[in-house]
Amino acid sequence: MSSPSPHEILGVSRTASMEEIKVAYRRAARATHPDLGGSEDAFKEVQRAFQQLSDQQSDDSFERSFQSPGQAPRAGFSARQYDERLRTTPQQPKAQLPTEYVPPLNDAQFTALDSKRSAQRVHGEPRKRGMFSSRSRLQREATTINLLSKNVLNVLPAARLVNGLRSPNGGHYDHVLTAGYRMAVVNTMTLPEGYYAFDGSVLRHGNKMTQPPEIQISGMQRAFMQMNVAAYTLVLASNGNHHEPVIDYHRNAQPSLASSANVLNAAGLVRELKLFLGSGPSPNIVDREVLARLIGGMY
Structure with a gap:
């Protein structure tokens, strides 16, 4: 059978x-x-x-x-x-065509970012913030860099990942990915495996409630008017399972209907980022000016 x-x-x-x-x-x-x-x-x-x-x-x-x-x-x-x-x-697909650079790598007048760093796919690393830094946060961000490198950057050749940035609104962003003229801001958190219901504000697990970290992207959108900016909260499971925790959206909490970030487990984030970044109008382009400004905003 x-x-x-x-x-x-x-x-x-x-x-x-x-x-x-x-x-x-x-x-x-x-x-x-x-x-x-x-x-x-x-x-x-x-x-x-x-x-x-x-x-x-x-x-x-x-x-x-x-x-x-x-x-x-x-x-x-x-x-x-x-x-x-x-x-x-x-x-x-356009996202798999040879990577194009704007301005071109041979443009001698563009000096904000050299050709080697323009071609580099990952920039920065989990950074210590202040005198004391959480080891769990550094480990979580390192896990996310590895996840995105293996599952998103290898599919989208023009995608670039910048880690540890200052937010224009104050605070910080764990990770920012770009491909063409789309930008994804990703912050992370870790929760025990299990089933969670998301109402657009809090994650409910039985009688326990957890609020995902707030991600303000309005300043980023104003700073990069040519980009389509979206926010994502990655929820990593403590057991390393990419399908855990299971996150169920309430009907009125769907990202398309709410102002909150997309809240996803690792498998969901990879799927959504590949589609969001890869389906833009010019996903095989690296905007060197945008990349230079992002790198300049790292801690």
């Missing part, structure tokens, strides 16, 4: 949209999560099914973003097959 397909595990049709898949995943996660009376094996099966379908949906959307009008989209493929398929695909 063959094992059930990811669609069957989540109870969705093969033509289900990403939104329908997310709703089905949250429902299945609630039903199978060990904290809520389910079994660990069933919960892991639900996680695997959602990862497979979300990878396929993200890559389908990623490619469709660069199709010419009237052209039928190609069949989807998993993230594990992504790089291999790109080497043989006759029409590459």
Whole structure:
């Protein structure tokens, strides 16, 4: 007897949209999560099914973003097959085209950032702030740099990651990623594994409530008017599982309907960043002026 397909595990049709898949995943996660009376094996099966379908949906959307009008989209493929398929695909997505620099690297008049640092993908590191620094915070930020380097920068050649920045609003940003004319501001936190409900303000886990760190990006948007800036809060699990904790949004807390940051676990953040940064109008461009200003804002 063959094992059930990811669609069957989540109870969705093969033509289900990403939104329908997310709703089905949250429902299945609630039903199978060990904290809520389910079994660990069933919960892991639900996680695997959602990862497979979300990878396929993200890559389908990623490619469709660069199709010419009237052209039928190609069949989807998993993230594990992504790089291999790109080497043989006759029409590459724009994000996978050769990286272009603005101004060009041979522009002698642009002296704010040299060519070597322009081509460098990761800038900065977790920085100590003040006389005392939390070792757990430094470790958390180092984990995030590794996550983004392996799962986002390797898919988007023009993406650049800058760490440890001062915020124009005061305070700090843990990480900022750019690709083309899109910018993602990412701050991090760590929570125990489990099921959390997010109402747009606080994360609820049973009777306990946790407020994600506030991310003000209005100053960043004003400072970089040419960029589309979005905020993300990465919630890392203490056990290292990228699918934990499970975060379920209330209906009125969806990021598209709220002013709060996107609150996501590691797997969700990787998926959303690949789509957000990779589907912009010119995702294969490195804006050297923007990058130079970001690096200048590091601690």
